[in-house]
Amino acid sequence: MMTLIKDDNNRYRNLINGEWVNSKNSTYITVTSPIDNSVIGNVPAMTKDEVDLAVQAAKEAQKSWKSVTIGEKAEVLYRAADILLKNKEELAGLMVREIAKDRKSGLSEVERTADFIKFTADTAKNISGESIPGDSFPGGKTNKVSIVRREPLGVVLAISPFNYPVNLAASKIAPGLMAGNSVILKPATQGSLCGLYLARVFQEAGVPNGVLNTVTGKGSEIGDYITTHPGINFINFTGSTEVGQHISHITNMVPLLMELGGKDAAIVLEDADLELTANNIVSGGYSYSGQRCTAVKRILAVDQIADQLVEKILSKMEKLTYGNPLEKDVDIVPLISSKAADFVCELMDDAREKGAKLLVGGDREGNIIHPTLFDYVTTDMRIAWEEPFGPVLPIIRVKNKDEAIEIANASEYGLQSAVFTQNINDAFYVADRLEVGTVQVNNKTERGPDHFPFLGVKASGIGTQGIRYSIESMSRPKVTVINLSHHE
Incomplete structure (x- = not known):
């Protein structure tokens, strides 16, 4: 059994730089069950200063994480998937209480998430760069070669919804980590205990301090602050069209990947x-x-x-x-x-x-x-x-x-x-x-x-998800041009 870090008053903590920390100003949001309104826990209502600490930790930790080999990153993900499966009964039980999902669906969500994480590790191992000869373009020179590799973007902000609190958090975290980014998870308030549990799984699996951090709090107080934070390099959001459109209005030059509403x-x-x-x-x-x-x-x-x-x-x-x-x-x-x-x-x-x-x-x-x-x-x-x-x-x-x-x-x-x-x-x-x-x-x-492309058009989203597509969205090409000198 894996325990979530909380105090005697059922107050949970956030993962910042490898430490599980209390709310600095002792303000909490009460999470109640949709089934009977019973209190299932309290999560910190984080302040802007605490958000700054999370972003700073993520920024710092990403510098060394990006140079960890793909093989080592994959091992961390494989361990996370195993830990999830070992604890699936407990996590499904938490899901039933927190979001009123039936137990069978909760178990299948955890199992699907473990598969997603393993497949993400496998896929990242198979993503390769390319070399492009200069002379394939008209008038191009034979002495130029372009070497194209993929680079991480930096700090990914993952905002997950209530309805798949494990799967739709992991589908942002796993590709983000494999691409070499650090990740800040901001789960929906209803679903945040499941989100914190997932962060604990990744920590147990060996994600280094600061590479994954969590932020809980009221969207009205820190939502705009974190989405427009200069330390955030990419935002992956699943939620309502209304909130998604708001985020896309207020952000500036930060790439977005969004899955919003539908009327299928x-x-x-x-x-x-x-x-x-x-x-x-x-x-x-x-x-x-x-x-x-x-x-x-x-x-x-x-x-x-x-x-x-x-x-x-x-x-x-x-x-x-x-x-x-x-x-x-x-x-x-x-x-x-x-x-x-x-x-x-x-x-x-x-x-x-x-x-x-x-x-x-x-x-x-x-x-x-x-x-x-x-x-x-x-x-x-x-x-x-x-x-x-x-x-x-x-x-x-x-x-x-x-x-x-x-x-x-x-x-x-x-x-x-x-x-x-x-x-x-x-x-x-x-x-x-x-x-x-x-x-x-x-x-x-x-x-x-989950390896099929998944996307919405019009008010249903921006960008394409699906394992390989998500990894590519959360990374960018880095081009090095080799200019060979031709000595006679």
Whole structure:
């Protein structure tokens, strides 16, 4: 068992320069469980001065870390993956309490993260530079050779969200470290205990002092300060479009890699395998209560199969369970906060008022929203466009594939879409025209496998993630030109 560093009052500490430190001014943020509002811990509300210490430590430590061999860096990551797996039961248990994720999903998140970390180490070992001859360009000279290697950027700021507090922190930390950067992890407040646990794993695995530091605190107090800090050389953020856009407005000349919101559409054509489609829509729309950026968030179904599709979806929804994930494995868990549940209720009320047909659900118990399906949703309803981050799906009926494409592309978001059809030509016709980072054919929208490129366009993100892509994003080419002297 690995213990997190805290005091008798359940106050956790941050990792700064290899030391677990208390809040200097003794101010803490209380982290409560979305399940029953019980207090699960307190994390330091760090001040600007404490942020300065973290950045300074990271800057200093990176100087020696960048010259550690790739092989040695990889060994640290392999150890981290092993430690994660040894402690997966404990970490999954923490996830259940802190973000109300069901235990099975928590365990699978930890296992996937260990795989991600190992694959990152392997991939970094295989990234190589190149040499470019000067005479391959018109008029170029035979006596010039360009040697291109990859260099780290410096200090990476990793800002992770609540919904995958282990995986989406590690997917920033591991590539950042392998590229030779030092990393500062700022986890979402809800999810920060999982983030601190992960930092402890990396420390145990042998990440040198200062190479990984953690910062907890209120976004309103230190968010802008840390994202605009002159010591930060790269920002990798996963979270809401609103915060992502704010960060991109206030930063200056710092490269950004961002994964933001989505309104992922499942487009269902007349020849779709409806059994397969319904299975994917239900698991893609409702698992972890739809609190995933890549969740299926709307169904665009052509008229002639819409009724049959609805029937199949409803019969599968009957099997969905909801409740307290501490007591049993459930599909639908409490939403992360009452504010989140209030927002979902607003969208449901708006749909009801404007004439959508509520087929199932629509009820709320505490922070649990029952799995909900609306039919005959029209484009004047908020649920057609806004991301609920809850277990509510709208069905928008369309005449044909072109109307489906038009509605899908009218969204401000462009993360993923799915198309269900048995006609390869239609699959490509739709995929080619959708303004998204990824199109899934006959599968729910989802991230992964993690070595595939993962990206959003429009309001869904900047830059490309995925193991090799992330390492390349967090490094840059360094060019050395050799000029050979030709002696006769």
